[in-house]
Amino acid sequence: MQVPEEFWVIGAEVARPGKAAAARTLHVRNGAVEAWIDDPDWRPEHGQVLDANGLLMIPGICDLHVHLRDPGLTYKEDIETGTRAAVASGVTSVVCLANTQPVNDCPEVTQYIRERARTVGWARVLPVSAATIGLEGKELAPYGLMREAGCVAVSDDGNTVPVAGVMRRVLEYAASLDLPVLPHCEDRSVRAGGVMNAGPVAVRLGLPGNPREAEEIALARDILLARLTGAHLHVQHVTTAGGVELIRRAREDGVRITAEVCPHHLFLTDEAVEELGTHAKMAPPLRTAHDVEVLRQALADGIIDAIATDHAPHAPHEKDQPFEAAPDGIIGLETLLPLALRLVDEDVLDLPTLVERLTAAPRRVLGQKPAPLSEGEPADFALIDRKLHWRYDAASGCSRSRNSPFDGWDFEGRVVMTFVDGVCRWNLHESGQSVESSPWRPVQGVASS
């Protein structure tokens, strides 16, 4: 769909962080928000309008944790397919991790990612610099050059920096350049080769356990180092009740700490491994029902700031192996929004709070202006049909991979259009996806005065 330089979106119920949802008209001009018009009956005298009556509008989602696999692992995903999966879920900013081949530890790789995103991407792509060269936990990556090339944060992700003294330097240097550090808190030596949550389910399956303490020990270490260095620590995918408690206390103590949680850790427990096999294998692993409860509450309370997917595509032949041999990780972009809406339907949190966790909080983590879709900001937004019933079919999704534990789940509510810089980058009705149950159709016309 071609979108003109100036247009109005009328009739949508608008949910923005910290604001009560209300029917408003959005005026977009040259890719940015020109103005909001509160009077629901107001119509422009001339120009293009998009009738979004019956739809919910939210600011574009920022996903802090995505593996686009590009460069080097493009048989799993690439920048085109990964960002396509993003906009299908209303995600307009994709923060991509550094474990590509080659690793994003030099500005040339960052430049490649940015250039590919500009030419074939559907969403904004914000690369993360490796914390250490080659993710090896030894030498610092050139954060100054990386920031200049467009990196927004620093992380070795799943290659948790093993030595505390190295992590100290990572935090010091990142803090010098105002870059947040995103640790995957998991002590490898305590994990000791564990492949799922340590506990009775792992014992029954004969699989080595990955105890919660592996997460809590690494998290406690990094909190102390953040206190020492004054760096901004953004904890990736917290999974344990104990981890939540550590974050809460650290924040009370004045440590600069934020945290994210993944949708799968809010909906599944380690029992899922019995049924779903390797599509329920990821690190950190699925925990227990008690952890799910605590994580949900922490997200509602704001102890956990953001929802992020840890979208980790793997090819079918890689996941179709015995549990121990298969790689960690599941895809999550296309199920992000429907699962998030389910949190509202299950009364975990209200809609404005959810929108805050998906849009404003991640931007705050990255040091961006935390008021998306305010006047003058880019016109990044999604239009959602809350009444659309649909079934997620991973095989026919946008991602190149299909390793999802939510394959076959029924959802209520789906993104019908996503705009980035005022340009429509996702239109469900033109996407080839099945939409027979959707009553809404995009209607665009010239305003009648």
Add this chain to the structure above:
Amino acid sequence: MPDLLGLRGVAGEQILAWIRHARAMQEILQRPVAKVPALRGRRIALMFFENSTRTRMSFELAAKSLGADVLNFSASGSSLAKGETILDTAKTISALGADCMVVRDGHSQMPAYLSQHLEEPVINAGDGTNEHPTQALLDLCVLAQLWQGRFEDRLLVIVGDVARSRVARSHLWAARALGHRVRLVGPRQFFEPGLVEAFGCELTSDLDAGLRGADAVMALRVQKERRQQGGPWLSSQLDYFRTYGLTRARLQQHGEAVPLLHPGPVNRAMELAPDLLYDADRSQIQTQVQTGVALRMAVLYWALGGSDEQIVERVHAGT
């Protein structure tokens, strides 16, 4: 297809049937010509992706004693070394005409995974830290003999490297089916979180307390080769032997001649005092090995021919 992937979920009656059938097979093995044609013309593939001596030879002998042909596979020098996946290798062996796959692999759940992709029955000969069902079954044959066929209220004490032992895990499942108790004894490094919740078994790190009341004691080999990952599991051999090693004196404190089992291979002066290994009064180790062939005959026969008692009787009669 009748797979034997583990003893998880296997009914006590089935276990007792295998034990009964193994006894019939044992009689065949005692004949001058220890061979029957029950599985003549059937091909049994032994796919050992991990080293093994006794289990492999035991399966091979079992297959041959039933007249089957054996396809032997060894990982080194195979197409696996050329980068083929285990599944592709298994499918190739299947296409060659194997009727049954006996699988050992270092990954837990590998036999279960292969059975999802193969038509032929799959028998687990040990998978990672998960299960080693035929070893536990042959131990149970020995115990059935020692305990006059009554498992209820008996106490099997398993000493040693229990946490990641596939033998111990198969025994824990079997105990749930047969109704005897299992107590695990060893240093805490060997106890996986969740063991008690999963099995309701007893755990202790005090060897003398652990041996109390035992109706049989099984020592497990300390799997030094599995200790690459996860930090220092043990201090020294001497330290382990003094703390958790079984000696005649130690066993004597707990009644006359409590039977001693060990799935082998044995680390002498680590799990067992050197003189215990062939202690005729206690050690069941040679019996275990002999029983293993018969038990595996019973399992192979069941996998390929069915579990009908009459057929077993015919085997027994040598027809």
